[in-house]
Amino acid sequence: MRHMLRSIGLVSLGLGIALCGAAVAPAASPSLGVILPRGLQRGATSVLTFQGGNLADAKEILFFSPGFEVTKLEPSAGAVKATIKVAKDCRLGEHVAHVRTATGLTEYRTFYVGPFKDVAEKEPNSDFKAPQPIPMNVTVSGVIQTEDVDYFVVDAKKGQRISAEIEGMRLGVTMFDPYIAILDSKRFELITADDSPLLKQDALASILAPADGKYIIQVRESSYGGDGNCYYRLHVGNFPRPIAVYPAGGKLGEEVEVRFLGDPTGDIVKKVKLPAKPVPDFGLIPEDATGTAPSEIPFRLSQTGNVLEKEPNDSLKDASPAELPKAINGILQKPGDIDYFRFKAKKGETYEVECFGRRIRSAIDPVMVLYNAAGGAILANDDARGPDSYFRFAVPADGEYFLSVTDHLKRGGPGFVYRVEFLPVEPKVTTGLPQVARYSQFRQQIYVARGNRFGAVISAGRENFGGELLLDPQNMPAGIKMIADPMPANASTMPVVFEAAKDAPLSGKLVDLRARHIDPKQKISGGFFNHAEFVIAAPGQSLFSWCDVDRMAVAVLDELPYTLEIVEPKVPLVQSGLMQLKIRAHRKPGFTEPINVQVPFLPPGVGGVPAVDIPKGQNEVLFPLNANGGAEIKKWKIFALGSATVNGGAAWASSQMASLEIAAPYIQFNIQRAAVEQGQKTDLVCGITVAHPFDGAAKVQVLGFPPKVTAPELELKKDSKELVFKVATDKTSPAGTHKNIFCQATIIEHGEPIVHYVGGTELRIDQPLPAPAKPVAAVAKKEAPKAAAAPKRLTRLEQLRLDAKEKSQAATK
């Protein structure tokens, strides 16, 4: 199905050309859709095509792991062909790469490295009677089209192992859940495989040929689905394909003897020298004289050694001895198996008791129970870590304790390996670039143009500690500087601006953005983590395939025709206030494109619009900011991030890191409630408290009136104690209680406005009463001049009391 791949490539190529017009000037914002074929062979030189957009100026492939040498790079707008020499000792399995262009960085995508030679799938191969012949020990690169079935045939001798493993969902392109089967020539399935605990939705199958003959390997989507994106890599050979390793972990730097379990030829025993330092997602590749399995089995690297179960240990009295903090290892050998362990613990110790089962891709759905010396259960858990179990064990007293591990469904067998680690409660920190767009890596890379800046919001996750953090990026490209304050103890995100020198060389690096506790004595530090979601599908928006990385791509790009600046405000933004932040663009001559500006980081309690545009040819824009009453009073750092179309792609630049002060309001208003009849007038009385003295006069206007209600703007002097708004209504002013009536007060300081929103009251507008009874009206009229003459203005309550008094007096007369 190679021709299909090519035609898809052409489609994206076409798109790429459409995007960058004549494809002369390289466009910024490159993208990477898929890497094809989906893998290559270890120790060989092959060509991978990185398909995407805006790739014409591609300069480099950034690999997250060693073992790749690009000997030739042939970029075009829609794809980069890279001739890659893969080292003989390159790790098998998934590898990750970005493409760096002169003007940008793509998202990262994955490809696979396998031990076997690549063979392309050739249609037609959908008829069982006419399968595609392949030799043993190859990797077929294929595609499952709609309702497609692919058949391959191999020859095998009696007793020879036939193994098949497919990479489908793992390839992370689309919702593709593969199914494989090995059939005999009479069409009987000798083995079928769909999902597997080891490979999740991907499948593996391994059998011994029952007789000399032809064996047919069937590949399809598990629901007979499929489309042009359902790529697969099918490994077929006589390689071993065990499903678990025991023990599933060992001490760093030591040699351990492991047993690979579940292969049809039996267990494979090997001695393995473990790395001295932690390796992320470490795994072991099963090997024997006939070959190498195409993918790893996860293996835990620990600071402590192992305790292995000693069967029979199916009861408390037969419990296998263990000593903390060594990791406990066992296998549920047969259905119904339960394993007990005994160990001593001291009061005051606390352990994170983690059972690794499904997390090391074992078939087990573990249930852990912890018992005291008398055999009473004190802690139990089934699914705290997905299917795996976990609890925190704070040892209540010195003494002996027991732990049991069993399967929730009482299953057992060679694949049911588990490992219980007793880990200390440790502080942990990770940094990250929060997602800007859902299910996308958009702006999760750092790309800084020479002589320019780029800003990002960096997040930090803290576990088991608190405190301020310092960011400490490792291995940054030359000429790049990171500007960041310490992250406050109460914050989990902060703005960071990267600046590239004018002469910084064009380059890219994968940077471990480390964060450490501000107090060096604490010795708490952690690195970068990003989680990219590749396949999201039903039910709901479930995640099926993803890729996590531990470094952040940073690159220095070609110069841009503009820079951005925040004109630092001379006045603070007050709580419950507003500010128009001025953002200025400096354009190179001839560059007039509109620039879209956003302020990605806003202090807590501060809001703004998503983005504003500096219009074509103009250089300034106001970015409205508002603070709520709870915004934290502090001098904050913010930056503005702009994007403008340069050569058909979005080119990004940020402003300098600017200060924004949040302050308490200078004044406070206490506005009395008011009531008025339609068509009448009333006073709106505001009591004033000045918290922060100011010069000159502030302009105050009432906001929030319903239609047909007005009050003239007033001036507030610095020593005013009260303002009275003369509120006029109309006969058609809407009756009812109108809440949310407040004042906007604008104080001018250093020539800049400080806009306050103060007060907050309600105005009741009543419909006029029906014509009142005469005597009452007469009395009221008589009294009215009296009231008007009174020097004191009555409050609403006083007015009502007076009315009532007068009415009762009138009645008694």
Place this chain on the structure above:
Amino acid sequence: MRQHVRLPLMAFAAVLTVALVPVWVCAAESAASPKPAEILVYPPDVQLTTARDRQSLIVQARYTDGITRDVTTDAKFTLVDSKLARFDKQTLYPVADGSTKVDIEYAGLKVTLPVSVKSAKVTPAISFKLDVMPVFMKSGCNMGSCHGSARGKDGFRLSLFGFDPDGDYQRLTRELSGRRINLAIPEESLLIQKALGAVPHTGGKRFEAGCEMYQTLMTWLKAGAVPDPGEVPKVVALEIYPKGAVLDGKGATQRLSVRAKYADGTDRDVTTLAYYMTNNDVSAAVAQEGVVTAGARGEAFIMARFSTYTVGSQFIVLPKGLKFEFPKVIENNYIDTHVNAKLKKLRIQPSPVCGDEEFLRRVTVDVTGTLPTVDEYNRFMKDASPDKRKKVVDDLLTRKEFVEIWLMKWAELLQIRTNQNISTKSMLSYYTWLQNKIASNVPMDVMVQELLGSQGGTFANPATNYYQNETDTLKTAENVAQVFMGMRIQCSQCHNHPFDRWTMDDYYGFAAFFSQIGRKPSEDPRELIVFNSGGGDVRHPVGGRVMQPKFLGGEVPDVAGKDRRDILAKWLASPKNPYFAKNLANIVWAHFFGRGIIQEVDDVRVSNPAVNAELLDELGTKFTEYHYDFKRLVKDICASRTYQLSTEVNPTNVDDHRNFAHAELRRMRAEVMLDCISQATDTKNKFPGLPLGARAVQVADGNTSTYFLTTFGRATRGTACSCEVRVEPNLSQALHLLNGDSSNSKIHEGKVVRRRLEEKKSPESILEELYVRCLCRRPTAREKGALTALLAENSNKRQVLEDTFWALLNSREFLFNH
């Protein structure tokens, strides 16, 4: 369109149907001897307890030719100790306590029965549950159309068939302030007045004043209509006598005697209280007094219902003075023995054995759902070995297609289809699981145990989809009973089953096995894990008591701390369950004969007995002996002479379609027919969700269908009922085949004729191949003559041959397995 030669060929198509040539020669025999071979007296013993008890006796004479005659009134009864009991109209009444014997003599034959009398002087009070409730049943008061209706009738409700006696007592005596009974003047009670028809009653007059039922009600009312003081003994068994009868000619009668046995060890003659039914009024009508009267020749099952029990007796009615001789036929195995034994009773002669061509086509279609290929035909016809039929069966059983046929049938029983609970992936994994089980010949009991006891993820262990397809506890229980025991217990959800033995207690006790199914999400968001939650009960709707899990018709097992489904599965699919093996054997049998020994196969009930119980029993026994390997059962069936009988009939079996006296014409099932058409025309099918070329029997999803499959009655698997598959021919099927795109366009698409002509084959040899391809036989001389003439007349050979092909595909001989 092809119109030019259509008419002559259509006419010709009719010639292709199987010729039915009678080869029957009638045998004669002398009349039945007047002296019976034996006399049978029922019941086998007499136990009289309390002064109110009695026991009627019947005497049946059986003659050498099998005819039976009711000689009760002509027999002589002699009580050895006449002080203990007395006789009145062939009925014994107690007089004094003690044991004795009664001698019965007829035509010089003598039988002696033991008689025991206890508590002869004690007259117990009338019990509401033991005495009054049966009156409501016998007089029809609590039937569904009367007061047993869910909302009662005319303001008065009784529980349907008496499932709730306590409720009935309450309504009768307490509702409307007891207006229904008048304890001061019992005769004036509305209950009595209505039943006698003395006051207007929609149900009319139910019985006469003074009759036994009247006396029972009156005695109970006079005694104050008191409730039963405590638990009363339950009926534990019901017996109907005689066990069977062969009646000689229209008008012959046979009286019945029905006896109920109680949990306290006593019994009671309930002949007058039992409700009588027949499943064939034309052959044997039964009066409510318990007398069967013979009608037209045939078979009938006479049933008596009392309490929650229904029991039956087999009656055969023969024309008076029939002369008959059973031919000497070879019996290939036990199947033939039992079938022939039944045929002998019915005086029916089996048809002769079918020819090789017929056999090859029949067995290939039945076993694999495909037509024999030309090669297979030639090989089989050339084979001169005497066991070639056995060899061909053995070969067919090794094919994947055999697996696929049974996979399809099981997929129907297990309702494999997509729905809101079951994704395509789940459905396909479930299908694949089933395929693996059948293909690897996993014994049926093991497979069913794995299925019913299944737990785990719906992907990881697809058998758990059985519990995802149906998540309702009660419906799950009903489906299990229907599929694996052939029983429809749905009725007893709301009331005791009227035509079977199942009570509401049985129903909810059985459902309790499925009350502890837990479900939790799996690592894969599409998957669900089914497990034993260890908690949850089923409560009886009357009174709300928690029901202990109880096997249907079996014991109450110990389920404490165990997976209830596991316990059930182990019992259900084992020889301990008397229904399992027989039911599966019946399903297999029905596939090969188009009709079950119990028909429908999932409607096993007392009132729908097996047409040949001995045969079904032995099939069940063999199936168990074979360790539930149904391939061996298939071998037995295919090896039997019965399976290999011709469709030709003789005067004795022409009307019989129940006893397997000749092969039946069976329309091929929708899937098989489409596959056969595709096979004959060398074309491929395309179904939604499956690759091109998939066969119709491989369609995994019950929800997937095509116009063809729907028209020809493919099951949608919406229910577990075997009734979903329709094989009755209808007009739209005929029109679709004549005019639709299944035959005509497939002939074009497959290019069979064109390719043969291109290969320079002679039109005559192509003609012959078409016949073999479609009908598994060569054309007859007459057919050959007519078609050769057509070929000679017409220069367009392809047209004539393709038209012939079309006619063959439309012939009944093609569409029916015969």
